Amino acid sequence: MTVRLTSPVPVSCFIIAKNEADRIGPVIESVVGWVDEVVVIDSGSTDGTIDIARGLGARVVHNDWPGYGPQKRFGEDQCRNDWVLNLDADEVPTDELCREMIALFDHGRPPAPFYRFRIKLVYPGDTRPRLWADYHNYIRLYDRRAGRFSDSPVHDTVQTSGGRTVQLRGVAYHFSYRSFSYLVEKLNSYGDLQAKTIRKQAPTLLALRLPFEFPVAFTKYYLLRRHFTGGRKGFTFAMINAFFRFLRVVKLLEAAGSPPRSPTNSSDSPAS
Numbered sequence: 585m586t587v588r589l590t591s592p593v594p595v596s597c598f599i600i601a602k603n604e605a606d607r608i609g610p611v612i613e614s615v616v617g618w619v620d621e622v623v624v625i626d627s628g629s630t631d632g633t634i635d636i637a638r639g640l641g642a643r644v645v646h647n648d649w650p651g652y653g654p655q656k657r658f659g660e661d662q663c664r665n666d667w668v669l670n671l672d673a674d675e676v677p678t679d680e681l682c683r684e685m686i687a688l689f690d691h692g693r694p695p696a697p698f699y700r701f702r703i704k705l706v707y708p709g710d711t712r713p714r715l716w717a718d719y720h721n722y723i724r725l726y727d728r729r730a731g732r733f734s735d736s737p738v739h740d741t742v743q744t745s746g747g748r749t750v751q752l753r754g755v756a757y758h759f760s761y762r763s764f765s766y767l768v769e770k771l772n773s774y775g776d777l778q779a780k781t782i783r784k785q786a787p788t789l790l791a792l793r794l795p796f797e798f799p800v801a802f803t804k805y806y807l808l809r810r811h812f813t814g815g816r817k818g819f820t821f822a823m824i825n826a827f828f829r830f831l832r833v834v835k836l837l838e839a840a841g842s843p844p845r846s847p848t849n850s851s852d853s854p855a856s
Contacts, residue, residue, distance in 0.1 A: 672758075
């Protein structure tokens with residue numbers, strides 16, 4: 585997916601990355617023909633990510649990992665244009681989306697400071713989103729003078745300081761998970777990070793959530809987010825995510841200092 589122009593639009597695309605050699609190439613290729621510059625913020629890749637990025641024309645800047653929000657704020661600061669496009673190293677905008685963003689600059693400055701677009705999930709091994717694929721819908725093209733990424737180490741969203749946000753029609757494809765094993769590792773790591781950074785919650789309320797967290801989460805993923813259209817992969821995806829929603833509550837309970845205990849079995853007794 586590539587769009588080429590005789591002269592680029594005044595947009596800097598920045599991408600945070602670490603060990604993304606197998607995925608970052610198509611992301612850079614999708615924008616390098618029309619943005620003014622591509623900046624990759626690398627936090628210590630050892631797999632060839634840096635060489636691939638430079639080989640495709642990107643400028644690579646190293647920054648040790650400070651968390652999601654701070655790393656993206658650092659990326660904003662490395663850009664030479666005030667208009668910036670943020671993509672993750674596993675998000676590939678379609679040609680339609682790229683043309684839509686280019687058209688915003690046909691008459692100079694875009695009419696609004698913030699533009700959001702849908703980022704549709706692609707299952708491991710697939711090349712396109714499934715039917716009725718779920719998506720995130722984030723501000724990713726914006727004027728950094730009007731808004732910046734938050735400094736939260738867990739959440740990476742653009743905080744606006746006023747001005748209109750416009751929804752773009754085009755989409756990006758999100759190749760978020762190399763495999764379902766990778767999904768398990770990523771969710772487990774993210775759950776650990778949340779348990780350390782999220783404000784402690786009341787143990788009693790967390791304990792009350794335990795019996796319901798898994799079935800409610802599975803229903804949300806499988807039915808409301810329509811993973812039932814994904815066949816076996818959709819069922820697997822919903823089960824894994826529901827389990828880790830349950831596990832997150834367990835980790836938050838542990839962080840609160842009150843892990844759940846069985847009223848009938850002592851800690852050294854086998855489960856019945």
